[in-house]
Amino acid sequence: xxxxxxxxxxxxxxxxxxxxxxxxxxxxxxxxxxxxxxxxxxxxxxxxxxxxxxxxxxxxxxxxxxxxxxxxxxxxxxxxxxxxxxxxxxxxxxxxxxxxxxxxxxxxxxxxxxxxxxxxxxxxxxxxxxxxxxxxxxxxxxxxxxxxxxxxxxxxxxxxxxxxxxxxxxxxxxxxxxxxxxxxxxxxxxxxxxxxxxxxxxxxxxxxxxxxxxxxxx
Amino acid sequence: xxxxxxxxxxxxxxxxxxxxxxxxxxxxxxxxxxxxxxxxxxxxxxxxxxxxxxxxxxxxxxxxxxxxxxxxxxxxxxxxxxxxxxxxxxxxxxxxxxxxxxxxxxxxxxxxxxxxxxxxxxxxxxxxxxxxxxxxxxxxxxxxxxxxxxxxxxxxxxxxxxxxxxxxxxxxxxxxxxxxxxxxxxxxxxxxxxxxxxxxxxxxxxxxxxxxxxxxxxxxxxxxxxxxxxxxxxxxxxxxxxxxxxxxxxxxxxxxxxxxxxxxxxxxxxx
Numbered sequence: 001x002x003x004x005x006x007x008x009x010x011x012x013x014x015x016x017x018x019x020x021x022x023x024x025x026x027x028x029x030x031x032x033x034x035x036x037x038x039x040x041x042x043x044x045x046x047x048x049x050x051x052x053x054x055x056x057x058x059x060x061x062x063x064x065x066x067x068x069x070x071x072x073x074x075x076x077x078x079x080x081x082x083x084x085x086x087x088x089x090x091x092x093x094x095x096x097x098x099x100x101x102x103x104x105x106x107x108x109x110x111x112x113x114x115x116x117x118x119x120x121x122x123x124x125x126x127x128x129x130x131x132x133x134x135x136x137x138x139x140x141x142x143x144x145x146x147x148x149x150x151x152x153x154x155x156x157x158x159x160x161x162x163x164x165x166x167x168x169x170x171x172x173x174x175x176x177x178x179x180x181x182x183x184x185x186x187x188x189x190x191x192x193x194x195x196x197x198x199x200x201x202x203x204x205x206x207x208x209x210x211x212x213x214x215x216x217x218x
Numbered sequence: 219x220x221x222x223x224x225x226x227x228x229x230x231x232x233x234x235x236x237x238x239x240x241x242x243x244x245x246x247x248x249x250x251x252x253x254x255x256x257x258x259x260x261x262x263x264x265x266x267x268x269x270x271x272x273x274x275x276x277x278x279x280x281x282x283x284x285x286x287x288x289x290x291x292x293x294x295x296x297x298x299x300x301x302x303x304x305x306x307x308x309x310x311x312x313x314x315x316x317x318x319x320x321x322x323x324x325x326x327x328x329x330x331x332x333x334x335x336x337x338x339x340x341x342x343x344x345x346x347x348x349x350x351x352x353x354x355x356x357x358x359x360x361x362x363x364x365x366x367x368x369x370x371x372x373x374x375x376x377x378x379x380x381x382x383x384x385x386x387x388x389x390x391x392x393x394x395x396x397x398x399x400x401x402x403x404x405x406x407x408x409x410x411x412x413x414x415x416x417x418x419x420x421x422x423x424x425x426x427x428x429x430x431x432x433x434x435x436x437x438x439x440x441x442x443x444x445x446x447x448x449x450x451x452x453x454x455x456x457x458x459x460x461x462x463x464x465x466x467x468x469x470x471x472x473x474x475x476x477x478x479x480x481x482x483x484x485x486x487x488x489x
Contacts, residue, residue, distance in 0.1 A: 031381035045465030056392035
């Protein structure tokens, strides 16, 4: 009886602690998850289809470090520096030195969310799906907000050599400027072709594009 | 009468959507809210729940047995509150199961079906009749309406599932470097006009978890939690999530525990 009485407040206290999110998070950290076992579990839990193979669970150093950082761990400064350095090294400037394509084609790339899903095929033309996360033109009001607004991108920044190259690099491999960016590496990961990248560049930087001129219909 | 009312509501909704090519975000949200209100006493999921109830009680399979002795964690045949406490550890199989894997387990053990035939086509196509498993899910889930979500963490295997589920939530991979967290770990984010709940915080996690499964108006089908995860992974550019896989259960435990304390309100009605 004495023991029960002594235990009761402890049990009540534990129940209270367990019900809070912080306690649950702490509890999760107390359980060690073996990395190799987790990757094996993921590979056992999915089946390959079309372009989507199981090697998509083989993380690069960047993906592994950024997963940890997203989950609340600190990103070590040397790892962060390596990610940005390697990202910058992965960027290929346009072969002909011409960064700007056709903004009309770029608008199509920005609207298109297809590509590299298990429901797509090798013939699917990949999109950039820019509008999923960014505001771009005034006319398109169905835009997301995970990334910053790019409305009037070129009008606000001009198209100096520095801005043009920065923009190309950012789209090609966003980690070049921000380790663990949420934005896909559209050039480095082979999502968009060089021509598509140029066309998106034109959408952002051409003064005659609907991003920079409201009177132009996209 | 109910069907007519539903048809009228659907037409109204279609008109709302088709009215202008560029519908403002608020108008769309208002349209959906209005549509929900019109259907508030007539969610199409109710018909699927009724089919599920028949399937639960009907003697079926090689063993010609019903599912009425199926133990979903609250004891054989107890449905009330069962879904609000799932996924959970089941001693008879010594593993953590979600509702869908447990239903498959019961259909195999009690009715004599093979797991392969039960899970061959777990999800109905758009506009098709619900599959048996979807109907059963709708029926069972509805018996937890209004009940507090309390996904247990008492057993070590439940805690391990949560810890793995959390790792999977943050696991970045594939050509787009996406994880669940890419879209679901910050407040007030949207893809296009679609709101993305922050599933790491109790309030939005509760709002999300408590309203799945749901009848998806745009697909004319009832969608389960397994379907929800499968379609998220498609958008992450991952391969196809296997029905009832360990990763699917671990992730559901993580999402469920984050939602603990919320009140179940499913099957819900969504866009």
